[in-house]
Amino acid sequence: MKTFSTDLSRFTTKGYGTLYGAAATQLRPGERIAVTDDEADTLVAEVVRVSDGSAEVRVFWDKVLHRV
Amino acid sequence: MLRAGGGSVDNLVQRALENALEYTELVDQGLCPSPYTISVHVPRERRASKDDILASPQYARYGPYLEARASLLLSLGFVTVVATTIVHAEDPPTPIDLCHYDVVVEAVTPEQLRERVQRVRDRFARHHNPAHGTGGARYREDI
Numbered sequence: 001m002k003t004f005s006t007d008l009s010r011f012t013t014k015g016y017g018t019l020y021g022a023a024a025t026q027l028r029p030g031e032r033i034a035v036t037d038d039e040a041d042t043l044v045a046e047v048v049r050v051s052d053g054s055a056e057v058r059v060f061w062d063k064v065l066h067r068v
Numbered sequence: 069m070l071r072a073g074g075g076s077v078d079n080l081v082q083r084a085l086e087n088a089l090e091y092t093e094l095v096d097q098g099l100c101p102s103p104y105t106i107s108v109h110v111p112r113e114r115r116a117s118k119d120d121i122l123a124s125p126q127y128a129r130y131g132p133y134l135e136a137r138a139s140l141l142l143s144l145g146f147v148t149v150v151a152t153t154i155v156h157a158e159d160p161p162t163p164i165d166l167c168h169y170d171v172v173v174e175a176v177t178p179e180q181l182r183e184r185v186q187r188v189r190d191r192f193a194r195h196h197n198p199a200h201g202t203g204g205a206r207y208r209e210d211i
Binding site: 006011013 | 072073074075076079082083086087089090107108109124125126127128129130131132164166168200201
């Protein structure tokens with residue numbers, strides 16, 4: 001599972017947020033990935049849509065892959 | 069009082085560079101002095117307590133968290149704008165009701181950005197997050 005480091009505090013209560021960069025644009029809608037932040041748990045997320053330079057994802061706050 | 073996820077200066081700089089893409093258009097239009105920001109939260113209309121914020125889904129996943137008085141940040145000459153966005157505008161109201169702020173840091177070069185982010189970071193106190201590991205269970209969608 002690909003892991004992305006991002007700013008989790010920008011994600012909404014329901015888990016929606018955006019990943020940026022070339023690696024994000026290689027993702028596919030529906031793909032499961034892992035997201036984490038500095039000194040934060042690693043969580044499961046699903047790709048919602050991909051556009052130029054970014055990918056919208058939804059993180060599942062209750063699906064923890066790795067706890068800090 | 070502003071709260072942010074745990075973060076080293078290097079991490080905050082990395083996030084500022086990453087999130088700058090969101091602000092590039094605003095800067096080009098002259099609506100924002102800089103694309104570099106640091107994410108923080110405050111309770112909307114003082115309706116959420118400290119514990120509410122730390123138990124919210126975003127913060128329950130952080131080990132340490134950061135805390136700073138807004139006045140201390142705004143006293144810095146290069147922190148010129150605090151832009152606000154309600155985090156969950158698309159959601160029905162919850163007991164948390166957080167607002168997402170972006171502290172905008174003016175900088176011309178990467179070196180200057182890092183130096184200024186360091187000065188912003190120095191105004192944040194780092195705390196252990198007592199809510200870490202609870203999963204924010206009080207705020208499950210079915211409650």
